[in-house]
Amino acid sequence: MSSTHDPSTIGSALVKRGLADMLRGGVIMDVVNPEQARIAEDSGAVAVMALERVPSDIRRDGGVARMSDPEMIHEIQAAVTIPVMAKARIGHFAEAQILEALDVDYIDESEVLTPADEEHHIDKWAFTVPFVCGATNLGEALRRIGEGACLIRSKGEAGTGNVVEAVRHLRTINAQLRRLHSADASELFALAKDLQAPLALVQEVATTGKLPVPLFCAGGISTPADASLVLQLGAEAIFVGSGIFKSDDPERMAKAIVEAATHYRDAHVVAKVSTGLGAAMKGIETASLEQRLAERGW
Amino acid sequence: MPRVGVLALQGDVREHTSMLERVGADVVAVRTPDHLDDLDGLVLPGGESTTMAYLLTTSGLRPGLAKRIDDGLSVFGTCAGLILLAHEILDGRSDQWSFDVLPLSVRRNGYGRQISSFETNVDVKGVGEVRGVFIRAPKIETWSEELEILASHDHGDGDHPVLVRHETLWGCSFHPELTNDDRVHRLFVDAL
Numbered sequence: 001m002s003s004t005h006d007p008s009t010i011g012s013a014l015v016k017r018g019l020a021d022m023l024r025g026g027v028i029m030d031v032v033n034p035e036q037a038r039i040a041e042d043s044g045a046v047a048v049m050a051l052e053r054v055p056s057d058i059r060r061d062g063g064v065a066r067m068s069d070p071e072m073i074h075e076i077q078a079a080v081t082i083p084v085m086a087k088a089r090i091g092h093f094a095e096a097q098i099l100e101a102l103d104v105d106y107i108d109e110s111e112v113l114t115p116a117d118e119e120h121h122i123d124k125w126a127f128t129v130p131f132v133c134g135a136t137n138l139g140e141a142l143r144r145i146g147e148g149a150c151l152i153r154s155k156g157e158a159g160t161g162n163v164v165e166a167v168r169h170l171r172t173i174n175a176q177l178r179r180l181h182s183a184d185a186s187e188l189f190a191l192a193k194d195l196q197a198p199l200a201l202v203q204e205v206a207t208t209g210k211l212p213v214p215l216f217c218a219g220g221i222s223t224p225a226d227a228s229l230v231l232q233l234g235a236e237a238i239f240v241g242s243g244i245f246k247s248d249d250p251e252r253m254a255k256a257i258v259e260a261a262t263h264y265r266d267a268h269v270v271a272k273v274s275t276g277l278g279a280a281m282k283g284i285e286t287a288s289l290e291q292r293l294a295e296r297g298w
Numbered sequence: 299m300p301r302v303g304v305l306a307l308q309g310d311v312r313e314h315t316s317m318l319e320r321v322g323a324d325v326v327a328v329r330t331p332d333h334l335d336d337l338d339g340l341v342l343p344g345g346e347s348t349t350m351a352y353l354l355t356t357s358g359l360r361p362g363l364a365k366r367i368d369d370g371l372s373v374f375g376t377c378a379g380l381i382l383l384a385h386e387i388l389d390g391r392s393d394q395w396s397f398d399v400l401p402l403s404v405r406r407n408g409y410g411r412q413i414s415s416f417e418t419n420v421d422v423k424g425v426g427e428v429r430g431v432f433i434r435a436p437k438i439e440t441w442s443e444e445l446e447i448l449a450s451h452d453h454g455d456g457d458h459p460v461l462v463r464h465e466t467l468w469g470c471s472f473h474p475e476l477t478n479d480d481r482v483h484r485l486f487v488d489a490l
Binding site: 006008009011012014015016019021022023024025026041042043044045046047081082083100103104106128129130137176255258259261262263266 | 306307308309310311312313329344345346349352353356357377378389390391394405407410411412413414415416417418431432433434446473477
């Protein structure tokens with residue numbers, strides 16, 4: 001097939017999904033300034049997510065949450081050698097264009113920020129920079145992939161320190177993947193309708209039994225044990241937001257979660273790194289939430 | 299059947315594992331020092347070199363692996379793996395260490411950030427044309443004359459080596475494991 005390739009291509013699906021492949025097994029940490037970014041890199045983070053406030057502060061402060069100030073993104077890019085991601089509001093393609101112009105390595109079209117469009121997500125095929133999007137179930141994941149997302153993450157309730165929603169999303173996506181994989185070809189039309197997902201992607205997933213892009217976990221991860229849990233449930237890497245820099249000892253927590261992510265099947269290692277860590281972030285019981293972020297996006 | 303390890307601390311371990319199995323290797327995921335025993339070869343995968351360097355230290359693998367390399371273990375480093383083998387790292391963290399065994403200097407993200415990541419055809423000596431996938435790829439900036447250059451690429455600033463060999467050590471700027479073409483892995487495994 002090499003004859004169909006251009007001599008040199010940027011922004012191909014292979015190159016975009018490839019960066020997500022390189023992040024597998026790693027921890028992507030939310031940071032709000034260069035000092036936190038350096039702590040993240042020192043602690044073994046595979047990437048940082050640059051944002052003005054971590055999700056728990058966004059919840060507390062209320063108001064409209066938007067893309068970060070470019071100056072802050074530049075400072076973080078200058079502070080670390082690992083990839084720098086940043087968030088755009090759902091549907092806000094102009095914020096995404098700005099982030100692409102700033103040379104960020106991945107854009108998170110994120111429900112943590114206030115959505116800018118109640119009907120349309122960003123057309124992610126129009127960009128050279130790759131996108132990650134959240135999903136609560138397989139249909140949502142495939143809709144995002146249909147729009148050009150190159151990485152899917154669960155959409156656990158950010159800023160709560162409570163992993164229960166992320167677990168629900170991972171279990172739902174995996175159960176639906178198994179259902180599709182065992183379906184007869186003639187059932188896929190109705191299943192695509194039920195999932196509200198593009199038929200071609202449903203057929204592809206039914207054949208392979210897995211998403212065509214990596215699946216990471218985000219939302220509520222606060223301890224090394226949380227990291228081990230979601231990785232054992234099939235997540236390929238994790239995003240940690242408030243869980244690190246809202247804990248008692250962020251550097252130690254960051255290192256412990258990184259080691260737990262690598263050795264997630266070895267309970268002895270996870271036990272060792274969990275010992276004497278100090279308090280994790282306080283957290284919120286999700287049933288008491290007034291605003292569920294996972295309901296943003298569709 | 300050669301026994302080949304893949305350093306499985308972080309990165310695209312699965313793709314390398316599947317390629318090595320395709321070309322007939324018995325593959326071991328290497329996470330702890332005892333996993334280094336009885337290996338005929340080892341792949342250092344793509345990923346983040348700073349993360350792998352950190353985890354090589356915390357897992358206790360670093361001294362044992364340094365000794366095995368010194369004793370002549372065949373190692374193939376792709377992307378982050380190339381950085382871990384390089385004599386000198388440019389634009390890295392000021393405290394970034396490497397095994398310092400490939401006689402070359404490598405610039406982290408030398409081909410640019412993600413938006414500049416690209417794929418292109420690369421002519422590999424003894425193999426022919428392969429699709430080279432370069433992702434935030436390290437660029438080999440200077441190299442010793444002893445280095446065997448198996449492939450080069452001109453990205454507008456003259457030829458730079460992208461696949462090299464020095465005795466039992468191999469380094470690659472791109473990701474042969476991300477394509478469906480197993481010929482580069484076959485080259486490495488056949489040489490074991």
